[in-house]
Every structure is written in C-alpha cells, then in structure tokens.
Amino acid sequence: MQHPPAEIGMAVADVDTPALMVDLDAFERNLKTMSDAVAKFGVKLRGHSKTHKCPIVARRQMALGAVGACCQKVGEAEAMVHGGVTDVLVSNQIVGRTKLRRLCALASLAKIAVCADDAGNVEDLNTAAVEAGITLSVLVEIDVGSNRCGVQPGEDALALAQKIDRSSNLSFGGLQSYHGSAQHMRTYDDRQTAIGSAVAKTRETIDLLGKNGLTCGIIGGAGTGTYQFEANSGVYNELQAGSYIFMDADYTKNLKQGGGFIDEFQNALFVYATVMSKPGDTHAAVDAGHKAYSIDSGLPVLRDFPELEFAGASDEHGKILLNKAFNDSNKSLNVGDKVFLIPGHVDPTVNLHDWYVCYRGDRVEALWPITARGALQ
Amino acid sequence: MQHPPAEIGMAVADVDTPALMVDLDAFERNLKTMSDAVAKFGVKLRGHSKTHKCPIVARRQMALGAVGACCQKVGEAEAMVHGGVTDVLVSNQIVGRTKLRRLCALASLAKIAVCADDAGNVEDLNTAAVEAGITLSVLVEIDVGSNRCGVQPGEDALALAQKIDRSSNLSFGGLQSYHGSAQHMRTYDDRQTAIGSAVAKTRETIDLLGKNGLTCGIIGGAGTGTYQFEANSGVYNELQAGSYIFMDADYTKNLKQGGGFIDEFQNALFVYATVMSKPGDTHAAVDAGHKAYSIDSGLPVLRDFPELEFAGASDEHGKILLNKAFNDSNKSLNVGDKVFLIPGHVDPTVNLHDWYVCYRGDRVEALWPITARGALQ
Numbered sequence: 001m002q003h004p005p006a007e008i009g010m011a012v013a014d015v016d017t018p019a020l021m022v023d024l025d026a027f028e029r030n031l032k033t034m035s036d037a038v039a040k041f042g043v044k045l046r047g048h049s050k051t052h053k054c055p056i057v058a059r060r061q062m063a064l065g066a067v068g069a070c071c072q073k074v075g076e077a078e079a080m081v082h083g084g085v086t087d088v089l090v091s092n093q094i095v096g097r098t099k100l101r102r103l104c105a106l107a108s109l110a111k112i113a114v115c116a117d118d119a120g121n122v123e124d125l126n127t128a129a130v131e132a133g134i135t136l137s138v139l140v141e142i143d144v145g146s147n148r149c150g151v152q153p154g155e156d157a158l159a160l161a162q163k164i165d166r167s168s169n170l171s172f173g174g175l176q177s178y179h180g181s182a183q184h185m186r187t188y189d190d191r192q193t194a195i196g197s198a199v200a201k202t203r204e205t206i207d208l209l210g211k212n213g214l215t216c217g218i219i220g221g222a223g224t225g226t227y228q229f230e231a232n233s234g235v236y237n238e239l240q241a242g243s244y245i246f247m248d249a250d251y252t253k254n255l256k257q258g259g260g261f262i263d264e265f266q267n268a269l270f271v272y273a274t275v276m277s278k279p280g281d282t283h284a285a286v287d288a289g290h291k292a293y294s295i296d297s298g299l300p301v302l303r304d305f306p307e308l309e310f311a312g313a314s315d316e317h318g319k320i321l322l323n324k325a326f327n328d329s330n331k332s333l334n335v336g337d338k339v340f341l342i343p344g345h346v347d348p349t350v351n352l353h354d355w356y357v358c359y360r361g362d363r364v365e366a367l368w369p370i371t372a373r374g375a376l377q
Numbered sequence: 378m379q380h381p382p383a384e385i386g387m388a389v390a391d392v393d394t395p396a397l398m399v400d401l402d403a404f405e406r407n408l409k410t411m412s413d414a415v416a417k418f419g420v421k422l423r424g425h426s427k428t429h430k431c432p433i434v435a436r437r438q439m440a441l442g443a444v445g446a447c448c449q450k451v452g453e454a455e456a457m458v459h460g461g462v463t464d465v466l467v468s469n470q471i472v473g474r475t476k477l478r479r480l481c482a483l484a485s486l487a488k489i490a491v492c493a494d495d496a497g498n499v500e501d502l503n504t505a506a507v508e509a510g511i512t513l514s515v516l517v518e519i520d521v522g523s524n525r526c527g528v529q530p531g532e533d534a535l536a537l538a539q540k541i542d543r544s545s546n547l548s549f550g551g552l553q554s555y556h557g558s559a560q561h562m563r564t565y566d567d568r569q570t571a572i573g574s575a576v577a578k579t580r581e582t583i584d585l586l587g588k589n590g591l592t593c594g595i596i597g598g599a600g601t602g603t604y605q606f607e608a609n610s611g612v613y614n615e616l617q618a619g620s621y622i623f624m625d626a627d628y629t630k631n632l633k634q635g636g637g638f639i640d641e642f643q644n645a646l647f648v649y650a651t652v653m654s655k656p657g658d659t660h661a662a663v664d665a666g667h668k669a670y671s672i673d674s675g676l677p678v679l680r681d682f683p684e685l686e687f688a689g690a691s692d693e694h695g696k697i698l699l700n701k702a703f704n705d706s707n708k709s710l711n712v713g714d715k716v717f718l719i720p721g722h723v724d725p726t727v728n729l730h731d732w733y734v735c736y737r738g739d740r741v742e743a744l745w746p747i748t749a750r751g752a753l754q
Contacts, residue, residue, distance in 0.1 A: 376396075
C-alpha cells in the first residue's frame with residue numbers, strides 16, 4: 001500500500017496527483033437517493049463492494065438501511081468482514097479448495113452466502129462447509145440474459161437448488177439473477193425490455209422452486225443502470241447496485257425515460273491530475289494514464305472543461321486537446337494546473353488506488369484506505 | 378498489499394488465481410538476449426521500471442550490465458532506490474513542490490536525474506535542489522515524433538539546456554529522445570522510418586548543443602519495439618526498453634525485417650486464471666477480468682489454447698468461446714481448470730498485482746513483491 005497523496009485538513013488544491021478524490025457532498029446525496037428509492041419500492045439494498053472495495057463505504061450504505069454487502073471475491077469478502085460488515089453475499093462462483101476454506105472461515109465472523117452454477121462446485125462447497133463445521137447459504141445463479149455465468153432458469157435451476165438443499169452442510173439461499181449487460185444499454189426502452197425478460201425468467205423459476213418446496217430467501221440482482229425496474233418488479237427483494245455511489249462517464253450516457261440522461265445520481269469520484277507538460281498551444285499532458293484510470297469503457301472526461309477533448313491515454317500520461325476558442329478565452333491549462341477527471345468506468349479505476357481522498361468544498365476531510373484494492377483471489 | 382497467492386515450493390498447478398506468473402527461464406533468456414544485444418551495439422541499457430515496478434528485476438538487469446533504471450514517477454524511483462538501485466533516471470517531467478522535495482531527498486541515497494521540457498519547471502527544479510543542498514542532473518526531453526511531451530528539437534532544446542546549465546544547482550544531463558508511438562507500429566519499415574526521423578532530430582540537437590558548449594551525458598530513448606534502430610544509430614547511448622523482459626500479446630504482433638513476428642524475446646509473464654463457470658458447451662468464464670489485466674492494448678490471448686477466442690472481459694470475468702472442433706477434441710476446459718493468459722499490455726497489467734509468482738518448470742521458485750505497484754505520485 002502506497003502512502004496517501006494528501007493530509008486531512010489540507011486544501012484540495014494542495015493534494016498531490018494523481019489522486020482518487022471523493023466529493024463527500026455528492027457521495028452522500030447519492031447514498032440518500034438510493035436509500036429513499038429502495039424504501040419507496042419496499043426492497044432491500046445490498047450495495048456491491050466490487051465498486052468501492054472499502055468497508056467504510058459499505059458501512060455508510062448499511063447505516064442508511066442496506067442489509068449488507070455484495071462481493072465478487074473472497075478477498076473482498078475478507079476485507080468487508082474485517083472492516084465490520086456483518087452480512088456478505090459473494091455474488092459469484094468461488095472455485096478451488098484454498099478459496100473455499102477462506103470463505104468458510106469467514107462464516108465464524110459474519111453471515112456469509114455464496115452463489116453456484118455447477119453441480120461439482122456445489123459438492124466442493126459442501127465439503128468445505130463440512131470441514132469447517134458450518135452451514136453455508138448457497139444461491140443458484142441463473143442466466144437471465146448476460147450469457148456469461150449461471151444455469152438456465154427453470155428446470156436446470158431447480159435441479160441445482162435441490163442438490164444444494166440435499167447437501168448436508170448447505171442451505172438453499174435463493175436466486176442470483178443479475179443482468180450485467182443490460183446496465184449499459186443506452187436507451188430506457190432497451191433496459192426495460194431486458195429486465196422485463198429477466199424478471200419473467202426469475203419469476204418462472206421462483207414458481208417452479210415453490211412447487212417443489214423450495215423458498216428463495218434472497219432474490220438478488222440489479223445494477224445502477226436498471227435498479228428501478230428490478231425494484232418495481234414485485235420479484236426481486238435485494239438490489240445489488242454499486243456504481244450509483246460514485247457514477248462514471250459511461251453511466252452518465254444512459255438515457256432516462258422521456259429523454260435526457262440519467263441524473264438522479266451525481267459524479268462523486270474523480271481522478272485528480274496535474275498538467276505536467278504543455279509543449280505548445282495544441283495540447284496539454286496530464287500526469288495520469290492507464291495506471292490511474294481504466295479506459296475499458298472509454299476515456300475520462302474533464303469535469304470543469306467539458307469543451308475540451310481528452311484525446312488519449314498512455315501508461316502515465318493523458319492528453320488533452322486545446323483549441324483556438326479555449327486558447328482565446330480567459331481560461332487556461334498550464335504546467336502545474338490541476339484538473340478533475342471523471343473516469344470512464346468506476347470499478348476498475350478504484351482498484352488502481354490505495355486511498356480515497358475525501359473532500360468537502362475545498363478541504364480534505366478524510367482519507368479512506370481501499371483495503372480490498374487488488375483483492376483478486 | 379494483499380498476501381501472495383502462492384507459496385515457494387508449491388506446484389504451479391496449486392497456485393491460487395488470478396495470479397501474475399513469471400516463467401523464470403523465459404525471463405532470464407530475455408534478460409540475456411537484451412544484454413547481449415546492447416553489448417554488441419556498444420550502448421548501455423537502462424531498463425524501464427515502469428514495466429516491472431520491482432527493484433529485484435532492476436537489479437537482475439544491472440547484474441547483466443544495465444547502468445541503472447528508468448522511472449516515470451517519483452514513487453517508482455523511491456521504490457527502486459529503497460530496493461538497492463543506485464542510479465535512477467526519471468524519464469519524465471516531475472511537477473509540484475511535494476514531488477520535487479521527494480525527488481531531491483533521493484539524491485542522498487543514489488544517483489538521480491530527471492527530465493524537463495518547461496522553463497518554469499526548470500526553475501522549480503532548481504529551487505528544490507537549492508533547498509535540498511544538492512546538484513540535480515536534468516535532461517531536456519525533446520519531442521521526436523510522439524507529439525506528447527518534450528520541447529522541439531533544435532533551438533528550443535538549446536534554450537532549455539542553457540537555462541538548466543545556468544541554474545545554480547542543476548547540471549545539464551543530456552537528452553531524452555523517446556519515440557513512444559513508434560514502438561507499436563506494426564511493420565518494420567514504419568518503425569525504422571519513425572526512428573530514423575527521431576535519430577536525425579536528436580543528432581541535429583546534439584550538434585547544436587555542442588556548438589554552444591553543452592555536452593550530452595545521456596542520450597536516452599528506445600523501447601522494446603525499436604531498440605535495434607536506436608542502438609545502431611551511433612547517436613543514442615542509453616536504451617530504455619522495459620517490456621522485453623516479459624513481452625505481451627501486443628508486442629508480439631510487431632513484424633520483423635524479412636517477415637514474421639518479432640521473436641527474439643519470449644512471453645514470460647502470464648495471468649493465471651481458473652475456469653469458474655462453464656454453463657454449456659459455448660463458452661467458459663474465467664475468474665480474471667479488468668482488475669487482473671489491462672485491455673487498453675487488446676484482450677489477453679490463451680497461451681496453451683491459441684485456437685480459442687478470448688472474447689470479452691468484465692470486471693472480474695473473462696469469457697472464452699468454445700467451438701465444435703475443440704469440444705470434439707481430446708482437450709477440455711472445465712470448472713476448476715487453470716489457464717495461462719498472455720496479457721495484451723504488460724505495464725498496466727503488472728500494476729494490478731502485488732506479487733510476481735516466479736516459477737521454473739512446474740514449481741514456484743520465488744515470490745517477488747511489486748513494491749512500486751500503485752506508486753502513482
């Protein structure tokens with residue numbers, strides 16, 4: 001872990017760069033907006049820690065009503081539990097003896113559940129639970145449209161749920177029904193149609209399980225792009241949105257019903273960067289590249305200079321194109337100036353940093369360690 | 378820093394995933410190949426630590442004749458110096474009081490040089506050197522074709538070099554003439570032409586500096602894609618290649634003279650991943666995604682199954698397409714099977730991991746901490 005690029009109480013202008021900055025006012029508004037939304041719909045929130053990798057954030061979500069946290073990795077679950085999160089769902093398959101032992105060991109510290117989509121993996125989960133002397137809650141992941149992981153809804157899901165239910169040290173925990181690829185569909189209608197299909201498949205599976213005496217404790221899924229559909233479905237009872245806390249340049253391209261871009265959540269996470277070179281009036285280079293933000297969903301956007309194009313990134317550099325209108329204006333970007341970049345994709349960007357530099361107004365208020373940064377296993 | 382996913386002496390098959398694996402035999406061949414090449418050309422190697430982020434690797438390069446290491450960040454330089462590297466060139470601009478103080482503090486532990494392309498930055502460098510009571514070596518970065526950082530060759534470079542030379546606590550250290558965008562030009566001819574132009578601009582600048590009484594100690598540049606041209610130029614005296622130690626999927630697409638792909642260096646770095654889901658016979662999902670490898674230069678390639686397409690990545694998943702020929706063969710990829718992925722781009726991939734799991738044959742031989750991982754500032 002590197003040392004933090006700021007000190008508490010410091011002026012934002014003095015923070016060293018690149019730094020991962022959290023606008024606490026915007027972050028807190030986002031937490032409240034989602035908390036109010038799930039309360040209105042009568043569902044629970046189980047925010048995804050793969051976004052923030054920080055138990056402080058998970059506990060802030062829980063303080064506003066979230067039932068616990070989702071994780072993708074055992075290492076993330078460990079970081080959450082060690083940081084005081086008492087209820088963790090690993091919304092993913094966990095494969096391999098080492099990881100299963102670690103997962104089961106966590107069950108002595110917190111409520112733990114995990115997902116499965118494979119009969120052999122269910123047997124391995126049971127073996128690990130037997131060895132640890134625990135009963136592990138296992139959800140069946142069904143493929144509701146992403147075509148990545150998950151058994152088919154209906155009979156395949158039933159067969160796996162029955163296998164879990166018959167296992168000596170497992171309990172059937174419900175369904176994992178996450179439609180990942182729907183989150184970034186640009187139009188409202190496309191997202192609504194995709195989740196409509198996911199809801200139908202999930203409902204059909206719940207009904208089949210019910211006829212066979214199996215009750216779903218958790219019916220989980222949803223992300224920031226679609227949460228309103230799952231919340232309003234009458235089927236899902238736990239939402240797993242993560243990115244809403246910070247938002248990113250990609251999510252803000254999603255269109256909402258009736259036109260315009262989704263705007264109930266604000267950008268609260270930025271990569272702070274310094275102009276390190278300005279060789280002429282055509283462009284400026286900042287000191288943040290691939291190692292400070294992920295470009296898998298596109299390049300960053302300049303928060304305060306939307307008129308300028310962020311034209312490219314290399315390992316440690318980002319290139320901002322200047323233009324005549326900008327150069328002729330009263331604005332400028334010179335060597336030493338600092339800029340706020342809105343990352344293209346929040347989750348893999350957070351994973352590049354060891355610290356959140358949390359600020360309110362122009363002052364650094366807190367430094368939060370990103371303890372699950374790099375928790376790959 | 379996360380704990381390592383392996384133990385020394387363990388079978389490779391037992392290493393937990395995702396893990397960053399170094400094939401020591403291939404790595405050592407790559408070190409030797411470059412060492413022999415620079416010796417043949419009569420130039421020095423100053424391998425770039427932005428690739429490996431690990432002083433153990435830098436010292437292995439130095440044991441075979443490298444004069445020191447390049448860094449891009451002060452934090453990288455600190456990691457190298459603290460790990461025993463005695464001669465560091467920061468091949469980049471360093472902007473801001475905090476970083477300049479850290480940079481100058483390193484000069485009490487090792488030989489330190491840095492680059493500049495801005496008159497104001499040269500003044501700041503001198504102020505920091507005065508405060509630290511040191512003399513700092515400063516190279517002028519010239520733009521030899523990448524159009525990113527660097528003053529123009531010729532008169533602009535001379536003016537900045539003279540300013541450095543006149544500064545009380547700076548010494549003019551030479552020229553930084555790196556053509557980054559030439560490294561990945563696919564054809565031999567394109568790379569040769571690009572570096573031919575860079576060499577001409579560098580030579581012209583050296584001549585102008587010489588007429589004005591300024592001698593270049595270091596004339597540095599070159600990367601894995603072009604090093605032979607700079608080495609053979611009679612102009613450059615230090616090569617800054619980094620990726621050659623590990624190679625990646627992108628570099629192996631470069632064509633060599635006379636046809637075929639460049640092959641003097643072998644892939645020595647892999648992301649080890651486990652099949653975590655195989656919902657049918659169409660695809661398998663592995664447990665490594667954006668947080669285990671960078672896709673800025675393309676998706677990973679399967680080392681042992683080149684016939685299979687690695688079709689997509691998400692945050693924690695990679696998707697491998699299966700096909701009828703594969704499914705009908707005696708090969709298989711089932712839940713729990715492990716695969717070696719050749720990353721698309723080595724530098725930002727290394728930066729995602731805390732440990733190199735170094736193996737020889739089928740045994741883990743060493744665990745090397747990637748101490749400059751996340752050294753952004």
